[in-house]
Amino acid sequence: MDLFNEIKKKLSHEFIDIIEWLDNTNDTIVHRFERYQNEIKNNAKLIVREGQTAVFVNEGQLADVFTPGTYTLSTQNLPILTTLKGWKYGFDSPFKAEVYFVNTRLFTDEKWGTKNPFMLSDERFGLVEIRAFGTYSFRINDPGKFVIDVVGTDGNFTNYEVNEHLKSLIVTRFTDTVGEANLPVELYAANTSELSETCQEVMQPEFQRVGIELEKFYIENVSMPEELKKEIFEYSRLDKLDMVKLSQFKAAKAMEAAAKNEGGTAGAGMGMGMGFVLAQQMGNMMNPQAVQQPFGNQAVQGAAIPPPMPVQILYHYAVNGQQMGPVSFDRLKELFAARAINRDSLIWKPGMQQWTALKEVEELKGFLGGTTPPPLPAE
Template identity: 85%
Template sequence: MGLFDEIKKKLSHEFIDIVEWLDNTNDTIVHRFERYQNEIKNGAQLIVREGQTAVFINEGQLADVFGPGTYTLNTQNLPILATLKGWKYGFNSPFKAEVYFVNTRLFTDEKWGTKNPIMLNDDRFGLVEIRAFGTYSFKIEDAGKFVVDVVGTDANFTNYEVNEHLKSLIVTRFTDTVGEANIPLELYAANTSELSETCQEVMQPEFGRVGILLERFYIENVSMPEELKKEIFEYSRLDKLDMAKLTQFKTAKAMEAAAKNEGGTAGAGMGMGMGFVLAQQMGQNMNFNQGQSAAQATQAVPPPMPTQTLYHYAVNGQQLGPVPMERLRELFAARTINKDSLVWKPGLAQWTALKDVAELQSFLGGNTPPPLPGN
């Protein structure tokens, strides 16, 4: 071989193009391989590393896609591009095509969150607002679809750009999912794992339409206003309580307080009276709801003590009480009150004269002393 042939051979090897991308960033998803006038020499070497996919675009149309490996670019390795270019018998001159390298590694710990509160309609608490945030992981599954549908002609498509699109998609689908879940409000924070899996299943088809695989989706926290939290905690405790025992306890505490404040003001007495009305109603409701359970109880267990009726009474236009019937009898005997004195108990629509209350008419039979001599 002559010297000229060796020089020609050497130059031909030196001028063979190498098409590759060395990623020195952590956030680039798609990088367009820059070439003068996008010309690639026939026989150029294409090097695609692990975690990459090379996509060839011809005049805006998707052509060939290459996974990891080393390729010699010719009509055999570029069947689609050769068809688009009309290369029937091969080619020897440089050709034009855009080459996009797509980063297919897993992008982890991406943040998402609801910018505005989500409105839910709960059967017990009405319209409520919640917020949520968490993380997700994704990777490019269909590089060709992703380049055509999302990247377009962007020469350097970053993680930030795709995340803005994905976050909007996540919040929209998350809102739809929790709105249709129809689960008790207090269970959102306690079932984040199950809710995360459900959301991932709902969102994956949307991600897949642009060539993305939603690898993981996590809900880290579901928050709500502090006032709503307190209501939920109170409701949860109330749901666990034995209401009959609670009513008896509250009634006993109220009677103790009433005995200490027998001579209190009219407003305090009326407030206490309303408290006893509520306590009686709660007790009656619980006795009704627990009727079947009581019928099955062991005969050795006595029924609960009956609730003692308390009375308010009026003296010189001032409301006093409440007091039990025995105390009211003592007041009648001492002439502090008489048959025309106004009294009230839970269940009466209005203040009534003592003589017109059935169970108090026993005060009148022989218990009223005769008039003093000389009167």
């Protein structure tokens, strides 16, 4: 009799009557309730706490899913499992099923980044190497799909395991999105918020396919080689320069260098004098409003009235696809001497039908040198 009671007592302890999971970790996403070959007792209690979902799986097939609450397991609360088990009229004996608790809280501050630089094509700088990194947040929004498609039979599935898959997905979609955005490379850093939102929209369907919701996606930094940064900086400075003033400055430098090369005190004095004259000319060109005033306020009496000034022809020229000018003939000659323009630079003046290369404009051919005079007339 005593032996019979011991066996009955032992068997009764093998039947599970309370199913619950107390999460004492910070990284577990899915925990399988361990039964150790024990069976779940009819009318057992299932306790699902806030931030959890319980998923019942029968022989690899998804059955019932329970949200937070306390349940008495019966045919009424297990409709899908009842159908799979073939319980038409209820059950009184214990049953076996795998129970997975899914952590549905928000997992924050997950890191992502490009392990290797990826190549992008930029209109001005050609192929460039880019690196990027940031953070993202996610939660499980379809526990059944996640358990079947991702977890499988893993008894303790952590966010580290899923992060490796998610980071690969993120880098792939990020690279595609940035490439299709076709932004100038120097604008990436200034548009990280817009890029983050766009990437999140693109990645969301990929996450949802496995039962995950991408809550937030952040790009913290987009980096590039130091050489490219310097090149972008120099380009931005050049883009803001006034090309006319830059040409004038180059012409002044060229003339000053020519004067110094003559050597001696005379050369130094010539260079200084030319510098003063050129500085005055540049000042007048940059401030055309300035007008020379006569000495004092007295007019010179008895002086002959000079004839009207001849009409000066002004020329327009093109530099890097931009229209410059108008400038005088002498100024255009200075620009040619300073190599700010060349024989193939496009020129236009009033009366011309279209832009023409400098070498084709008759009065400008003298800039090219090597002009041979015609033969003297016969006596």
